[in-house]
Amino acid sequence: MAKIKITRELVAQKAKVAPSTVSRALSGHPGIPKRTADKVKKIAEALGYIPSSLGRSHFQKKSFRIGCVIPYKFDQRIQTLPSDYFSKFLYGLMLSAMEKNYSVTVIPDSGLSASELAHNVQSNNVDGLVFLGIRRGDTRFSELYRKKIPFIFIHHYEPGRNYPYVDTNAETGLREAMEYLKSNGLNKCMLVSGGNAFRNALDRTAIYKKLIKEYSFSDLGIIDGDFSIKSGVFAAKKIALEGLPEVIFCANDRIACGLIQGFQELQIRVPMDVKVIVFDDMNVTRIVTPKLTTIENPFFECGKKAAELILSCIKKEKPQNIILPSKLIIRDSA
């Protein structure tokens, strides 16, 4: 029952053309007349011929694959990126890549060296790298840049460097939020920040500071958090002691969940006693009670744009950074 492998040669033979003509017909080469192309296509189809992506890749010295580098840490339990972020982004990336006949390979990163990262491209396993969840102070990128490895950042950038990136502008959504609050007569606000490990957390804090001035909110200060539930619980206790504002912005959903938990224990009710608005828009914001009013970060769109950007880097075009707007989604917490 040895099945014969359907090769290009077999198709050529049946169609009475040369193998190179088969290739040309199937890839839509302009020089081939429609009649010939159609004949070849029909025979190829009938025979079930499927071109080897390995042969093609090898000849062209391109893998037609994008490497998506995903950080992780092993502690007691496996630490991943916020999962929704990861999966929504990845869908966008995959779908957009697919349209361009690229596929996506995932690369786990528990602290690979710059050389190890470069290796993925130098060995032609992938054609370029997409980085998410990058922390400030990561020093691996100058080597990649020097080695001319195509790479981009998602939700990160390095001031003063020419590393291309796709980012979300927190300002548009925060502006909507502040206008919404103003129109409801709210005035006293606070922020539980995301600390300084991530560029995005820093930016959110900076934009918050700028806008509360611009919109003349009464500034009750900032509490430093770190994107964890625990820091939210802690913030709740501190805020309860110091006196409640009317609105609390949280740098992410985990902080907000911790905050609301902390308030619950103190009999402080959201949104009746204090409103809460959250950055990002994870699935959890719709699962918890109350459902969280958020400044949405368009992860899926971001993935789509990421595919476009890394492909332009791979083609050695001059990359154009992409900045997507965030927007307000009103639910129950504010």
Place this chain on the structure above:
Amino acid sequence: MAKIKITRELVAQKAKVAPSTVSRALSGHPGIPKRTADKVKKIAEALGYIPSSLGRSHFQKKSFRIGCVIPYKFDQRIQTLPSDYFSKFLYGLMLSAMEKNYSVTVIPDSGLSASELAHNVQSNNVDGLVFLGIRRGDTRFSELYRKKIPFIFIHHYEPGRNYPYVDTNAETGLREAMEYLKSNGLNKCMLVSGGNAFRNALDRTAIYKKLIKEYSFSDLGIIDGDFSIKSGVFAAKKIALEGLPEVIFCANDRIACGLIQGFQELQIRVPMDVKVIVFDDMNVTRIVTPKLTTIENPFFECGKKAAELILSCIKKEKPQNIILPSKLIIRDSA
């Protein structure tokens, strides 16, 4: 500034051996004496030679890649698999694959035909397929089987077929849960089921039915859910009308969150008025209040085993299905 590509030939020249010897030295061929191998390795390293995975793959007619097929649907918003499931599983798969010098390519599936799925392997884009989130009644697999495409299921199986799979045994964890409840003197219980679209949901219901008899629980019946928040809210109302049991099992976290929301509106408190135990263990179970007591499904382990199983299929070994135990994690809801 034209950089010369470091080739195997250059290494061979510097080391005064043939190119084939370079390959052999670098891949640890047994016939090469340590002296020669070390010399070649040193020179290759110094030159920064990195073998092309494309050449290797092409020659061996193997991509050294596992395809992870991820279902999605476009509705108003993109529908993904439960995200934690997806990401934790993927980590396990990636890490385990990496140990065997395989990488993982993700394949989005919004209803690809069997031929389209097969195509990924036939074109050598990947060597085999891993399926998650498969619904009962999916008819695409007989064609894959017939075409001898290596593939496996995760958390799914087809009775009477020889399709290999990795699954979790819900019984071990449920048994622990029931013993735990008994030891606390609890007796009257219910289940909000996950419907019949997924094999796993069906299995959970069947095992539940079996064990409440075995442990002599007082059976207050089953409410059909569908893994959605809404079905949890609905169940809460129904249960409140019909009279509260002591314990409610939920087929997943979304149902449980809906249930607790529904109870909250009715002033029914968890765990004071009724205990809740949930299958799976998503991140959300630790974020919500109360933290949910769960029967853990080891997603990460499952990913690791999946890599082993699909690789054994690829190597044409006789695949051995893998069934992992679940276990009880006690938190605040029961």
Place this chain on the structure above:
DNA sequence: CTGAAAGCGCTTACAG
């Protein structure tokens, strides 16, 4: 123990 040679399946200049 090591080299020369064949071949993996493609694509693309180069002829005609």
Place this chain on the structure above:
DNA sequence: CTGAAAGCGCTTACAG
């Protein structure tokens, strides 16, 4: 418009 030929960079039998 189409064919014959070269070559992508590797591995592995086959000689020696």
